[in-house]
Amino acid sequence: MPLLFDPVNYAIPGFVALIVVEMLIARTRDRQRYCPRDTLTSLLLGFGSTVSSALTAGLVFAISMWVYQFRFFTIGFAWYWFPVAFVLDDLAYYFAHRTGHRVRWFWASHVIHHSSQHYNLSTALRQTWTGFVSLSFLFRLPLFLIGFHPLMIFFCAGLNLIYQFWIHTETIGRMPRWFEAVMNTPSHHRVHHATNPRYLDRNYAGVFIVWDRLLGTFEAERDDERPRYGIVKDLGSFNLFWAAFHEWVGIAKDVWAAPDLKSRILYMIAPPGWSHDGSRDTSETIKARWEAREQRGIAWKQPTSSSSVEDRAGAPSQAA
Amino acid sequence: MSKLAIFGGSIVAVLVLALLARLLGLGGARIGSAEEARAAAEAMISGFEGGAVALGSDGRAALVHGGAADAALLKVHGARIAARHLRAPFVTAPASGGLAIDSGDARFGTVVLKGVTAL
Numbered sequence: 521m522p523l524l525f526d527p528v529n530y531a532i533p534g535f536v537a538l539i540v541v542e543m544l545i546a547r548t549r550d551r552q553r554y555c556p557r558d559t560l561t562s563l564l565l566g567f568g569s570t571v572s573s574a575l576t577a578g579l580v581f582a583i584s585m586w587v588y589q590f591r592f593f594t595i596g597f598a599w600y601w602f603p604v605a606f607v608l609d610d611l612a613y614y615f616a617h618r619t620g621h622r623v624r625w626f627w628a629s630h631v632i633h634h635s636s637q638h639y640n641l642s643t644a645l646r647q648t649w650t651g652f653v654s655l656s657f658l659f660r661l662p663l664f665l666i667g668f669h670p671l672m673i674f675f676c677a678g679l680n681l682i683y684q685f686w687i688h689t690e691t692i693g694r695m696p697r698w699f700e701a702v703m704n705t706p707s708h709h710r711v712h713h714a715t716n717p718r719y720l721d722r723n724y725a726g727v728f729i730v731w732d733r734l735l736g737t738f739e740a741e742r743d744d745e746r747p748r749y750g751i752v753k754d755l756g757s758f759n760l761f762w763a764a765f766h767e768w769v770g771i772a773k774d775v776w777a778a779p780d781l782k783s784r785i786l787y788m789i790a791p792p793g794w795s796h797d798g799s800r801d802t803s804e805t806i807k808a809r810w811e812a813r814e815q816r817g818i819a820w821k822q823p824t825s826s827s828s829v830e831d832r833a834g835a836p837s838q839a840a
Numbered sequence: 841m842s843k844l845a846i847f848g849g850s851i852v853a854v855l856v857l858a859l860l861a862r863l864l865g866l867g868g869a870r871i872g873s874a875e876e877a878r879a880a881a882e883a884m885i886s887g888f889e890g891g892a893v894a895l896g897s898d899g900r901a902a903l904v905h906g907g908a909a910d911a912a913l914l915k916v917h918g919a920r921i922a923a924r925h926l927r928a929p930f931v932t933a934p935a936s937g938g939l940a941i942d943s944g945d946a947r948f949g950t951v952v953l954k955g956v957t958a959l
């Protein structure tokens with residue numbers, strides 16, 4: 521495989537060192553930020569992911585080169601094209617990632633990254649085993665058609681992945697304002713990993729949070745609403761293979777049992793949680809139910825207090 | 841770097857880090873009270889309104905009754921709480937020192953409420 525340079529391999533020692541530092545901080549601040557079994561699961565899933573992508577990298581590269589021959593321009597390897605490639609690759613990542621949450625076929629692959637109920641640097645390494653099957657590389661093909669060489673794009677994709685490592689932490693509260701405005705940060709990505717209805721399906725950014733701000737998917741982390749991490753139906757299991765394949769099994773079962781062809785297809789491509797009889801929750805139904813409850817909470821509260829925003833957020837649990 | 845060296849080094853690093861988490865005494869969780877169980881159930885299950893709580897005496901599990909012949913089954917999972925939404929009738933069996941409740945999900949498993957004899 522003619523890969524020039526995979527920056528991720530060189531970052532591994534840095535990943536390990538930073539995880540050790542974060543564990544030491546967790547010991548003094550909050551021991552529940554890490555759980556040994558969860559850490560083992562995350563890291564083994566990360567290891568399995570590198571094996572699976574090594575097995576398919578050759579094929580992905582061949583497909584990319586095949587597409588590249590139909591390019592409109594020949595951009596080449598001049599240094600100033602690297603930042604351009606990096607920004608456009610990050611935009612492609614945004615769409616791939618957004619689709620990864622909104623189309624069940626892609627979610628089946630991406631869910632592995634969200635399946636931990638923890639949010640620490642080891643969570644960053646919990647990566648998919650089935651990225652190739654889910655065809656997520658399709659989102660990068662337009663860049664090759666424009667004329668960016670696949671080697672340049674894969675190099676940028678590697679840097680993108682490395683950037684995303686450090687934001688998987690509760691150790692950092694907020695970065696400086698200008699940084700939070702432009703870049704993806706621990707705070708923004710905590711929102712992405714949270715299952716709180718307010719935070720569901722938000723902040724898809726890889727490196728630049730501006731894509732979410734521009735495309736209406738941004739949600740700021742609030743000090744009065746702590747993120748709860750994981751997935752809507754947490755696995756409750758540390759089984760590696762179940763974490764890697766459970767949603768694929770779910771798709772297979774649903775497609776098998778579906779009453780007609782239309783629902784068979786929708787069980788594959790509709791948003792996660794879609795069902796032909798409406799018996800399950802999607803993120804929309806969860807958000808709608810929560811909003812209705814919030815409204816009720818406000819109505820309950822109003823006669824007794826001139827409530828501030830902070831009060832309101834606490835209302836539903838007090839009223840219940 | 842050869843692929844094999846990277847894979848070998850990675851697997852060693854994985855095991856060392858997991859061991860370190862254990863040696864540092866990280867993790868640990870329990871369900872401390874009925875209120876905590878109710879709050880967790882309502883936070884984790886969309887639209888759920890918690891009522892009476894059967895809390896295991898060891899703080900490892902709880903069953904929170906809902907308002908519609910349903911319940912939230914909670915168990916401590918690592919350093920977190922995991923939940924399943926159950927509909928009545930609940931499948932229970934006597935277990936050593938308590939009551940076993942079937943979550944209906946093989947991977948989630950059966951959950952034992954210590955010191956509880958009936959729901």
Ligand SMILES: [Zn+2]
Binds near residue numbers: 620621633712
């Ligand atoms: Zn995601």
Ligand SMILES: [Zn+2]
Binds near residue numbers: 633644688709713
């Ligand atoms: Zn993430």
